Amino acid sequence: MGHRLGTAGQARQHGDRRVDHGVCFNLWAPTAQSVELLEAGRPPQRMIGDDDGWYQWLSPTAHVGTRYQFRINEDLVVPDPASFFQPDDVGAPSEVIDTAAFRDPVLYPGRPWAEAVIYELHVGTFSEEGTYAGLEKKLPYLRDLGITAIELMPLNDVPGRHNWGYDGVLLNAPNARYGRPEDLKRLLRAAHALDIMVYLDVVYNHFGPQLNYLHLYAESFFTTRHSTGWGPAVNLEGQDGAFVREFLIENSLMWLRDYGFDGLRFDAVHALKDDSERHFLIELAETVRSQLAGRRVHLMLENEANQAHLLERAQGEAKLYDAQWGDDFHNALHVLLTGEDEGYYRAFADRPLEHLARSLTEGFAYQGEVFPLHDAPRGEPSAHLPPEATIFFAQNHDQIGNRALGERLSRLVSPEKLDQALALVLLNPHIPMLFMGEEAGADTPFLFFADWSGQAAELTREGRRREFAHFKAFSTPDMRARIPDPCDEKTFVASKLDWTAIERSPASVRFRGLTAQLLQIRREKIVPLIKLGFVSAQYRLLGEDPRTGGLDARWRTEKGDMLQIVANFADRELPLPALVAGECLWRLRPAETQALLPGEIIVRLGQET
Template identity: 55%
Template sequence: MRRVHEMPFGATITDDGVRFALWAPTAQEVALVLDGAERPLTQEDGGWHRLTVPEARAGSRYAFRIDGGLVVPDPASRFQPDDVHRESVVVDPAAYTWSDGSWTGRPWEETVLSELHVGTATPEGTYAGLMGKLEDLRDAGITAIELLPLAEFPGSRNWGYDGVLHYAPDAAYGTPDDLKRLVDRAHALGLMVFIDVVYNHFGPSGNYLHAYAKSFFTERHQTPWGAGINFDGSDATAVRDFFVHNAIYWLEEYHADGLRFDAVHAILDDSEKHILAEIAERARAALPNREVHLVLENDANEARWLGRDGGRPRLHTAQWDDDLHHSWHTLLTGEADGYYVDYADRPVERLGRCLAEGFAYQGEPSAHRDGEPRGEPSAHLPPSAFVGFLQNHDQIGNRAFGERIGDLASPERLALARAGLLLSPQIPLLYMGEEWAASTPFLYFVDFAEDEALSNAVREGRRREFANFKSFAEGGHDQIPDPTLEETFTRSKLDWQERSKSPHAEVLAETRRLLELRQAEVVPLTKTRFIEARSSQPKPGLLDVVWRYEGGTLRFVANFGESPAEVEVGSTGSAIWSSSNVEHEGGRARLPSWTGMFIKDSAR
């Protein structure tokens, strides 16, 4: 089986040769630089410049010369073997033969995500290296891998959020076919593959759109990275198509099972139909016989994107639940600076609201935001509309020293939080190596070696970043790892040998046990119709959350207080999990400090 996504941009292999197309509405003339020779492109209506070259082929190197001067890569390049400033390469996507023709995906409720940075997830730091670890991930109980952004970024190392060529999987990790082999192998093992995409900005180096498509951006909208992308002004049609096609391209040509959209609160669009809605509608229409999962990161807590129709997502499948993380983190660590101030006042109550209703903030004022209201009502949504986590790339890497939660909380507290994450009906996400409590940090790193001024700006900016997080900077600014050094990147690579050593082996065994319980006891329940959920605090520090489904109920009781708590747990349900020192007899349970239990009661 072969898969090709047809699009109006870039280099397309046709029966007549290779068609090159560039949207350059503010350029007077565009020439194709192909294997060292130049040919003028034909200027057409709407800012398009096109040319079909019979002798061009897969492997040909090409670029575009703008107005007789600057030579730029193709913004829709499928491959950039020599990084963001050099020539693009013609790729024949039909050359790869897929072996997963029967794969249509897995139901969302079965998802257990492992968020992975390809460059640091394995010693090799490549798609091929990661392919060799897929069986280990599957055997741990993970059902889906989520790859940090792959779009070509400057240099050889980056988190991926500085991508500038959205259609080219980064060459530092391998070739396009290497990525396809990774996806193919994952599907053979029953694993889904998600890819992060960044549609709110371009990275600071290698974006040449301003040179020939100034209307790709607009000063009417300002983002943390400068002028906003023009989703709603004149010339917006081509801009919107660029991102709509990009989303479908990853889902179709690379057979990804889902996308995670970065920081959509920074996608500013006043159109009658927001670009997020158009992407979701067109992606689902293009792939009607597939399980397609579209996940948002949205600091604004806008429940409007997550609505259901007959239990199926109308637009987007779920959202990363930062509120849930912040509540857990505050409870686990006691940290209360920065945005944690919004959760430190009533962490148990806020955790309970997140578990039962999704968002802790559903329109209430945020102290961290100087009293600005945040969020929309979310209690009507099923728990599967939210992705929960105890850590992710942001929450680790945006600390000064890249510490994981295992460095900040006791093993006893983490044991309860781990069970709370993996057995609650939200969709759980583990950050790479979390299944065995990896000890390696995940630091912030970049490679702007060709731009020393930019490297210096990043280095100094990193040192200033922690002014509002005093507890993160206790080591002193001079000790903060330099993000531009290769050593910082190398320190972030996972040590897979830890998995077989204590205490990591014990954590891995417990993670496997919890995920087996999840698939056997929790997932079947979440596949039935969600009715309602509630959260209560029978006494300070004691949390009681109940989720009701058509197929039965699930209950989480946890004692975060310092003293033991007696709890009525009833006699009709069964305890599917409890902390080792919980005493449970005769419909009552005694929960010591930082212990809990999950109780399931099937419908009769």
């Protein structure tokens, strides 16, 4: 409903006339010789094709709830690639769903972007039930903590019982393992009733390796002109690319318009290869902004290219995208906290303190400099952007789950360093994000898991072990054998949050209290400054070692208010820099000393001395 690629649209346009009953089925299959509709309980119907590769059939007997599939070339039976629900998994029949019926007559107004405190979670591992209903029960807990937005890892359907969601096959169909579409809508309404925004992570740069049939009947959905780490790129160019662009944009609109999501996070957009005059990302954002004008809709990017032009503002509002995930900030902070320098941390291990300070005050650490891992320039100048154009975090699904053993920071650093990292993330003027359980210092792993079978499962296992072969800790076959099998159900189960520990262990209770306290300070003292706007930012490094030491970062508003963060990441005391005159919002160790203690962090608000 809403576009033609494989859409089952109730009471939709049929040819040149309107229909008032039944369902009009459409499939774009430009490389198919024939397409049949297999409607449950009815004889197969040969669909009518046109010169553009569209096949259509109006069924007078189909209705909401009808199950159906398509048969390609009288042989291959496939689900609807634009299915809105797969009640019995990806390879089974699709179900007709009227998502337009989910639209609320009175819309939740959302919240200003400056108020966003994002909590990223995976529906299947967040609660004991692993369902939308299980998450709904925990919403008051998140509200009381001070969370204003939850971000769901991808819901698009994938084969099997469990998956991160980034290998989606059917982009419009929320995974039946978590509940029905009606249950998802109920979750959003419950969150909105508590004034919690709901964001969704969507993936347009590739499709999963199993039960993705598009290349068999819509070969031009992909292109060999570009390649990605997942194979041929999604085709966004030319006439065929126009159909693909429409499909992906309509997917975004469906989540935002029909289900009522308050924003989307677009995964790895640097892999959306497009040489068109108007890049797909521009068209996507402009279309969403135009069609949903009047709503607070927040659009976020994961973008290794650090493209600041996508984050530009006009009269204080985002023209295209509200923010980008701040991987530079995370990577520099991780090096400072753990001392790790392998993998992508190598690009930040030379000057982690400077990389962190530059991220804090300018958004990106790499703004056109040569990136060591690619041996090529990376990024664009970003110092002119407001802090809220970057989302900062100390942990997320990627940075935990892409570790061989899925360890959280709580397993890697001392409680004192964990406290310091939390205070830094929550009290700086960028948009903060926590990963599920982080607010309580959870130590359960979050591992990479999938439920592939056959060759896909074996390739995933071997690929996972090969990925870590160059790390010292996994340099031998015996060491790599310790890496959990992603396709073993035990790996998925081990990644579930332990709510008994979160709610009862003294360490978790203390950490939850700290999180709530910091978020109250942010809400009362820092959010008003973000709304007012900062006109300048600067930093100074403390100490003589570029790989460790401390920093003094400051942001100034037009009215002269100064927010200052001083932090010491060294294992020794440092001289205390001049502090702004005014209010101490936070000091990790409140002792009034003239030295900056190891692990210290001070946040002050006032006037520059």
